[in-house]
Amino acid sequence: MDYLDRKEKLKEIIKQLHAGVDPQKIREKFKQVLEGVSPLEISKIEQELIEEGVPREEIQRLCEVHLAVFREQLEKQKLTVPAGHPINILMEEHKVMLQLSERLVDIAKKIKGKDYLTEIGSEMEQLRHIAEEFSDSEKHYLREENVLFPFLEKHGITEPPAIMWMEHDQIREKKKQLKTLTEKISPANFQTFKEELEEIAAAMQNLLSSHFYKENNILFPTALRVISNEEWRQIREEFDHIGYCCFTPPQATIKLQIEKAEKIKAEVEAAALPGKLEFETGTLSRDEVEAILNTLPVDITFVDKDDVVRYFNKAEGRIFVRTKAVIGRKVQQCHPQKSIHVVNRILNAFKTGKKDAAEFWIQMNNRLIHIRYFAVRNKNGEYLGTLEVTQDITDIKKIEGEKRLLDWKG
Numbered sequence: 001m002d003y004l005d006r007k008e009k010l011k012e013i014i015k016q017l018h019a020g021v022d023p024q025k026i027r028e029k030f031k032q033v034l035e036g037v038s039p040l041e042i043s044k045i046e047q048e049l050i051e052e053g054v055p056r057e058e059i060q061r062l063c064e065v066h067l068a069v070f071r072e073q074l075e076k077q078k079l080t081v082p083a084g085h086p087i088n089i090l091m092e093e094h095k096v097m098l099q100l101s102e103r104l105v106d107i108a109k110k111i112k113g114k115d116y117l118t119e120i121g122s123e124m125e126q127l128r129h130i131a132e133e134f135s136d137s138e139k140h141y142l143r144e145e146n147v148l149f150p151f152l153e154k155h156g157i158t159e160p161p162a163i164m165w166m167e168h169d170q171i172r173e174k175k176k177q178l179k180t181l182t183e184k185i186s187p188a189n190f191q192t193f194k195e196e197l198e199e200i201a202a203a204m205q206n207l208l209s210s211h212f213y214k215e216n217n218i219l220f221p222t223a224l225r226v227i228s229n230e231e232w233r234q235i236r237e238e239f240d241h242i243g244y245c246c247f248t249p250p251q252a253t254i255k256l257q258i259e260k261a262e263k264i265k266a267e268v269e270a271a272a273l274p275g276k277l278e279f280e281t282g283t284l285s286r287d288e289v290e291a292i293l294n295t296l297p298v299d300i301t302f303v304d305k306d307d308v309v310r311y312f313n314k315a316e317g318r319i320f321v322r323t324k325a326v327i328g329r330k331v332q333q334c335h336p337q338k339s340i341h342v343v344n345r346i347l348n349a350f351k352t353g354k355k356d357a358a359e360f361w362i363q364m365n366n367r368l369i370h371i372r373y374f375a376v377r378n379k380n381g382e383y384l385g386t387l388e389v390t391q392d393i394t395d396i397k398k399i400e401g402e403k404r405l406l407d408w409k410g
Contacts, residue, residue, distance in 0.1 A: 046163075047158060051159075056163055056166060079091070079220060084236070086236050087223065090140065090143070090144065092248070100133055101209070104127075107123050108194075108202075110123055112198055116190070134179075137175070139242055140245055141172070144168070146325060147238040148223065149161035149164075149333075150329050151235060151325060152226070152227070154328075161219070162337060166336070169338070170207060171211065181193065181197060238325050295315075297315070297391065298389050298391045299315050299390040300390075302388075303347075303388070305384055305385050307331050309326050309334065310327065310328075311327075331343065350373075350386055358372070359371065359372040367392050368397065371389075
């Protein structure tokens with residue numbers, strides 16, 4: 001069966017799944033279509049199907065059937081990646097999070113058998129600890145979304161990461177529900193608490209098991225096929241920059257031993273630095289410009305007129321994670337699927353001149369975050385791009401009265 005035939009067969013299977021056919025009834029047909037196909041080819045087929053109009057949700061269901069049919073075959077092809085490699089780090093974290101989900105299910109079962117809140121002191125302590133560790137697992141997903149996914153996209157693998165990001169958001173929602181549940185428990189709602197905990201625990205276990213299995217057996221093997229050793233070195237540096245989870249095994253983050261590529265590009269750029277940059281209102285060196293931008297008490301990111309991320313500053317205590325891997329990436333690929341239509345509306349409004357700014361504010365970790373987008377135009381009013389400015393305004397909102405220059409005590 002050639003590539004085109006295989007793709008058409010998969011389309012037919014998707015239509016049957018969409019029509020409500022039991023996946024068990026099409027297992028054999030599916031097996032015949034994908035027997036012996038590599039994860040890379042599967043990723044490319046999925047990508048082409050989505051480009052042709054197949055919804056991501058349908059491809060996500062197809063992944064579930066694929067894993068069910070080929071689970072035994074995939075388990076015989078276990079990845080062996082050296083410690084310190086980004087893929088090894090992610091897989092080791094998968095193991096820990098699966099153990100956490102199993103503990104969560106066990107605790108939910110124990111609590112279900114109790115009649116009063118006063119009987120579950122030990123279980124509640126463990127439950128809160130698990131909820132905190134799941135909250136801290138956010139760095140795992142940030143490393144994938146801000147580093148691994150952009151590198152895959154540079155190699156033309158765009159849709160599998162998008163599907164995984166969809167599932168990240170589903171996992172985030174369950175993590176949030178778990179944390180909220182542990183914070184609002186009381187004797188009055190104990191019965192409801194037990195029921196909701198059991199439901200969340202089961203959902204978390206199913207979500208994580210399915211998601212990690214897809215990454216370990218389809219996404220990661222694809223990444224190892226297309227990403228070069230030098231790129232893996234860069235990815236590891238970006239991983240280190242974002243940081244690791246409280247439960248990340250220390251042995252997983254040892255120094256990465258892969259080929260050391262020559263840093264010719266960096267040396268050439270360093271040698272070619274201009275002495276001064278001339279502006280209409282003054283002159284600055286490149287070092288001064290960079291230091292000024294990094295000293296600003298705001299996070300800034302610049303997207304050019306073609307919607308490509310070109311720059312971000314490195315302000316102290318950045319609110320939203322940015323890594324060098326996003327440079328050159330379409331801004332639409334830096335947002336979850338559910339918000340892309342809003343991003344496009346803002347950009348279109350800026351490009352057509354209908355709007356020059358858009359602003360939003362959200363609560364994050366009990367802080368008020370102000371997010372603004374500004375259309376950047378030249379002297380002739382031509383659109384050059386969009387500047388995102390993010391600022392923590394929690395303490396600014398508390399300011400009252402006056403504090404003058406002469407009041408400064410040093």
